[in-house]
Amino acid sequence: MDRTNQTRTAEFLLLGLSGQQEQEDALCGLFLCMYLVTILGNLLIVLAISWDPHLHTPMYFFLATLSSVDICFSSVTVPKMLVNHVVGSKSISYPQCMTQIYFFITFGNMDGFLLSVMAYDRYVAICRPLHYTVIMRPRLCVLLVAVSWVITNLHSLLHTLLMVRLNFCSNNTVRHFFCDPYAIIKLSCSDTFINELMVSVVGGLISITPFTCITVSYVYIFSNVLKFPSMRGIRKALSTCGSHLTVVSLFYGAILGVYMHPSSSYSVQDTVASVIFTVVTPLVNPFIYSLRNNDMKQAIRKPIMRRLVFIHDSRI
Template sequence: MVGNNQTRVTEFLLLGLSGQSDKEEVVFGVFLGMYLLTLIRNLLIILAISCDPHLHTPMYFFLANLSSVDICLCSVTVPKTLVNHMVGSKSISYMGCMTQMYFFITFPNMDGFLLSVMAYDRYVAICRPLHYTLIMRPRLCALLVAVSWVITNMHALLHTLLLVRLTFCSDNTVHHFFCDPYPVMKLSCSDTFINELMVFTVGGVIFLTPFTCIVVSYACIFSNVLRLPSARGIRKALSTCGSHLTVVSLFYGAILGVYMRPSSSYSIQDMVATVIFTVVSPLLNPFIYSLRNRDIKAALRKIILRV
């Protein structure tokens, strides 16, 4: 019996979202539709920015990177869920699970860093408009994105290596639709103190750094905007931040709903919040940014007319 319990896990079973077979078809249809729309909308944003020379500015450079990351973030979890449904399986290999967790840690953190860089871009545009082109040079923009990629990948590598050292025994059922680090870590039959410590310390720093940058940037923006002499100037300044603030609120609101609670209380509400920032947010971001942006609308219209 003891030998059986210590048998090393070679695969995990993903229970999915509903956990009920009669609802799986509905979930499959919803996920497939959302995934395809996410790919189409984000690819259109990237294509519009790439093809229109007027959009070759720092703000749209960061937006194109955000759309790329959103495609990757959605592609980490949804395709495996769809494939498992089509083949009638719930399994994912051990290596597949660890790989999925690595990229799942990387892309949401990259989203956060890009949102903070975009907040800084808005701060410079509104608070220091005369120095904007001097500060937001192409080299600095590329450097900010490159450093963000290095930090997020190193962070993901740290947590993945710590997860690989854990031993998983008889229980291999993940109560989720993908390999979320928290539910997987709870299945381990070895000591997870180091993992939890790193999540609390390093993970906290990686989360709070971009979040703090966003808060500070917008505090400076609002402080500067309120000193503008005309209401029209205030509206114009705030309109450039509206889309970004909406995306930030949706993204961080969902993350705070999941990861700022004890892991022992992981529930269906947490799963819904996870779906929001891994699936719904990447789907809505291009819509939010193009809804009130005339330049994006014009570029998309040109692409559609060409087709």
């Protein structure tokens, strides 16, 4: 191919969720509402855990970190899509696209690592309750989160640097609402063998490792729970894992729907799975954890009631 045709494109065109303007208007309105609820819900989780000393435990530390990551994860893709819709543009510049890819990979993988760390925390709490405070020390909790951040950032840096070396020819149209790494690779007119190899090997390892840790943790949990002498003890133990299992099922179910089957072009099923992965999962996480947890409900209720009392007293 002529070198003059292998130019580095200045921008990509994001086709969005639908090709029809009326549907785009409705979907963007829905996405705006979902994004605002995501930010508010996860922010309430973080503030409630920060303000309530009774929630300064490893489990809630990991939950606050997960909520912070979910805020960032949803902010990587949704705001740009909404801005493009408002200004009537479908373009995203090359630097913005590469930046979006970097943070999309970082926060997406960070969710998986945090879920695996939370599964380990549940394992220690249920299977080794007498040693819980000794094992889950604050230093270990911070170390687990820090190591997760380092791994996910190095992983996203690897893929982004490999993406930057690619050339893109005349086709710069992305059949998506954000710069999905898989979709961008398929647009390149360069040799993408190294990129695809790293996606399969390193990306697969980064995705499978947290899932394996979660699976192993729950195998030990369930085998230990079955030894409990009473059904009440079994229900109590499983109730502490219900919210986490629900989030894990939603998160990895969406990943399987998007990335675990070969596809030459993006289909409606792929788009739905991507929406669940990037928008719905960060949205429902705070509701799943708060609605099934009395401590969280009380912690969220306290600052709200305090604010209402303050407003009432200021009006008197």
